[in-house]
Amino acid sequence: MTDQQARELLKSSPQKAHRLIFDEYYNYVYTIVFNRLRSYASREDIDACVSDVFSDVFLHYSTDNGYSGDIKGFIAAIARNRSVDMFRKLRVRSVNTVPVDGEEALQLPSADKVDELAEKAETCHALLDAVKSLGEPDSYIIMQKYYYGRKSADIADKVGLKPEAVRKRLSRAMDKLKKILTDIGEGR
CATH class of the missing domain: 1.10.10.10 (Winged helix-like DNA-binding domain superfamily/Winged helix DNA-binding domain)
Structure with missing residues (x-):
């Protein structure tokens, strides 16, 4: 799917465009996120990050935004940025914590x-x-x-x-x- 095709489909049927973008780029996004987080995140965290990537793509990719490049590059940039955000979040969370009455407390x-x-x-x-x-x-x-x-x-x-x-x-x-x-x- 080219950028032009995605934009045209987005004008006529946003839901269908989102579905096609998801189907076409899911493996690509998962690979980027997995490669960045594989040694640090759980499978659930990786899946959550992939979901966040597509959420951002669907929120920020529109027919009237100023972005005029390839949709694959746009998606890759969001995937890299979200992976870094997830890594930082997980790193902060993993700083020597011990459970206290079902909650985590900083040690x-x-x-x-x-x-x-x-x-x-x-x-x-x-x-x-x-x-x-x-x-x-x-x-x-x-x-x-x-x-x-x-x-x-x-x-x-x-x-x-x-x-x-x-x-x-x-x-x-x-x-x-x-x-x-x-x-x-x-x-x-």
């Missing part, structure tokens, strides 16, 4: 957990500083590729390079980053 982390969290935060800051030290456009390319999950072609459009050049720069930047992190690790 203060132990000293070991605080040390572990502090070490993780320090490692994240060191990694981010190392990535920033690479300079532009290398740091931008690494962030877009590994933090946002963007493809080389998408990054290439943003930095004004060819996708092959982006991949080559990424490879070289990763080698530099590995050396920087090795030097940091030896300095400790």
Whole structure:
């Protein structure tokens, strides 16, 4: 189903358009959500997230909105965003809780957990500083590729390079980053 076909069907029969969009893109959305949440969420949470994606699609995709791109891209963006939201929600919910009379109460982390969290935060800051030290456009390319999950072609459009050049720069930047992190690790 193309974007134009979806918009035309949406004008004549919104319910039928929603059904066709759901039928055509359910597996696509489920794959995106599952791949982002599989190691962190239950099946019920993944199903709830997929439902939220289609709810957003049906609420925000209309014949008169300013969006003029491909419907598949629109759906993928919503699926990625909803997956991130669900991940954050689950992460907050999973912070050391214990049941109290059928309810969950927040438990203060132990000293070991605080040390572990502090070490993780320090490692994240060191990694981010190392990535920033690479300079532009290398740091931008690494962030877009590994933090946002963007493809080389998408990054290439943003930095004004060819996708092959982006991949080559990424490879070289990763080698530099590995050396920087090795030097940091030896300095400790």
